[in-house]
Amino acid sequence: MxxxxxxxxxxxxxxxxxxxxxxxxxxxxxxxxxxxxxxxxxxxxxxxxxxxxxxxxxxxxxxxxxxxxxxxxxxxxxxxxxxxxxxxxxxxxxxxxxxxxxxxxxxxxxxxxxxxxxxxxxxxFVAGTTAHANVRAVGAGPGDTVVVAGAAGGVGSLTVQLLRHAGATVIGLAGEANHAWLRAHGVLPVTYGDGVRDRIRAAAPDGVDAFIDNFGDGYLDLALELGVAKDRITTIIDFAGAARTGVQAGGMAGSATVEVLGELVKLVEAGELExxxxxxxxxxxxxxxxxxxxxxxxxxxxxxxx
CATH class of the missing domain: 3.90.180.10 (Medium-chain alcohol dehydrogenases, catalytic domain)
Known part of the structure; x- marks a missing residue:
């Protein structure tokens, strides 16, 4: 059986x-x-x-x-x-x-x-369409600087690549063990933890346009402290924080389709998405x-x- x-x-x-x-x-x-x-x-x-x-x-x-x-x-x-x-x-x-x-x-x-x-x-499917929905939720494109929390995880590692594919400048919050991987994919790595707000401001002296939270743990408040507009902040995990602050709480809604899956497979096949x-x-x-x-x-x- x-x-x-x-x-x-x-x-x-x-x-x-x-x-x-x-x-x-x-x-x-x-x-x-x-x-x-x-x-x-x-x-x-x-x-x-x-x-x-x-x-x-x-x-x-x-x-x-x-x-x-x-x-x-x-x-x-x-x-x-x-x-x-x-x-x-x-x-x-x-x-x-x-x-x-x-x-x-x-x-x-x-x-x-x-x-x-x-x-x-x-x-x-799950991580890829969630990453796709993240990019859509914050409307990221050329000229935008986007911070991604949990940038090396299952969803985050795909989110940062899709953001780069869309033309955005990406700051990825991750442990130092993942910094080399992020740099190799065109992402500016920043270590999470105490002092992260100042490190982000140093990495983005002209400000942050959008924030994607794949981790939770208070990052929505950090995004607001950085001056990011509520409609350009999204989380896939901190639903209570989203309800409290009025920012977006997503997931793969709107991107969980066979068409998006086909697009992601083509990007992988072409070597444009790892x-x-x-x-x-x-x-x-x-x-x-x-x-x-x-x-x-x-x-x-x-x-x-x-």
């Missing part, structure tokens, strides 16, 4: 189990994909501990995971676009990609170019993968390899 990650109640990482499950069967508009790689994301941890129960309640036993890349095993009767053996990148909305086999809507898939590694394709892979874990080590993720010091993505 195929295996999949499941949990029976909200809780810490130890509620996660890898179990035998019945082989899924696609309906008319779906395909069955054998997963070769599936990214993990902080939001999945937040859902698993029950912190988003009012917004996105779980039904138990619950699976998890959205991102995936894999090979089509079976196509539904109303799917003319995909055939067994096709290599694909996509996502599910059913919390089910952390599995060996998963049913995916045919409209949620794009082809995997041979030059895009499995682990990159399998971790692209998806750093911090680590890969076999499906059986899903708990270790989440422990790694929740340390919040990884550069780029952590990926399960079923």
């Amino acid at each position: 195929p295996q999949a990650v499941r949990f029976d109640n909200y809780g810490d990482i130890d509620v996660l189990e890898v179990r035998d499950v019945p082989r899924p069967s696609p309906s008319a508009g779906e395909v069955l994909v054998r997963v070769r790689a599936a990214g993990i994301n902080p939001g999945e941890n937040t859902i698993r501990i029950g912190a988003l129960h009012e917004r996105w309640p779980a039904t138990f036993p619950s699976g998890e995971g959205s991102d995936l890349a894999g090979v089509v095993e079976e196509a539904g009767s109303a799917v003319p676009t995909w055939s067994p053996g096709d290599e694909v990148i996509g996502w599910v909305d059913t919390r089910g990609s952390h599995a060996e086999l998963v049913v995916v809507p045919a409209a949620h898939l794009v082809p995997r170019p041979p030059s895009v590694p499995w682990e990159v394709g399998g971790s692209l 998806v750093p892979i911090a680590a890969t874990y076999p499906l059986a080590e899903v708990r270790a993968a989440y422990r790694d993720l929740m340390r919040r010091h990884s550069r780029g993505k952590i990926v399960l390899i079923p």
